[in-house]
Amino acid sequence: MKRYVVKEVFYSLQGEGVRAGTPALFLRFAGCNQDCRKETHGFDCDTDFSGGEKLTLPEIVERMRGQSPSCPWIILTGGEPALQVDRDLIDGLHASGFKLAIETNGSIALPDGLDWITVSPKVPEPEVRQLKADEVKYVRACGQPIPEPVVEAEHKLISPAFDGHHLDPRTLQWCIELVRANPDWRLTVQLHKFLGIR
Numbered sequence: 001m002k003r004y005v006v007k008e009v010f011y012s013l014q015g016e017g018v019r020a021g022t023p024a025l026f027l028r029f030a031g032c033n034q035d036c037r038k039e040t041h042g043f044d045c046d047t048d049f050s051g052g053e054k055l056t057l058p059e060i061v062e063r064m065r066g067q068s069p070s071c072p073w074i075i076l077t078g079g080e081p082a083l084q085v086d087r088d089l090i091d092g093l094h095a096s097g098f099k100l101a102i103e104t105n106g107s108i109a110l111p112d113g114l115d116w117i118t119v120s121p122k123v124p125e126p127e128v129r130q131l132k133a134d135e136v137k138y139v140r141a142c143g144q145p146i147p148e149p150v151v152e153a154e155h156k157l158i159s160p161a162f163d164g165h166h167l168d169p170r171t172l173q174w175c176i177e178l179v180r181a182n183p184d185w186r187l188t189v190q191l192h193k194f195l196g197i198r
């Protein structure tokens with residue numbers, strides 16, 4: 001039976017975007033196809049996606065239900081979840097009663113059937129392959145402009161880059177000014193870091 005390399009599963013609140021504050025199960029896949037660093041992206045990756053455990057679909061469902069017997073939403077994240085998320089996983093989790101949100105860097109086109117797509121581009125616009133989403137979210141460091149997005153999305157979000165768990169006030173002010181100058185965008189912050197939750 002097929003196995004997926006899973007870094008961790010946990011139950012918490014969605015920390016970002018228009019669904020922030022809603023309870024969700026997190027399914028974090030191991031591995032990523034990018035290497036985000038201050039020098040190249042303006043901020044360092046803050047996620048440990050190394051290692052992981054090889055789990056079958058029934059094992060993933062069991063782990064999820066062990067975290068919460070009733071929460072319907074799973075957030076597929078990483079690392080880069082699009083490296084592993086496939087038709088079998090989507091259909092199997094739907095058949096088990098879950099709704100599926102995904103947080104992707106946009107570099108890989110996703111299979112159909114996901115219930116909520118967040119693209120947070122970490123590659124140059126011409127290299128973005130997932131061109132439709134519910135929300136597009138740019139993490140911005142102080143001084144970084146908003147690119148012309150190639151992703152078509154109802155919600156357009158700016159997220160100030162944290163340094164670990166610290167948010168530099170200059171970065172926050174920069175992002176506030178970006179949104180003030182571009183009124184069809186909105187600010188989102190990593191709520192879980194303010195709350196001290198996962």
Ligand code: SF4
Nearest residue numbers: 032034036045079105
């Ligand atoms: S795409 Fe996301 S998970 Fe991958 S290195 Fe960049 S910030 Fe980290």
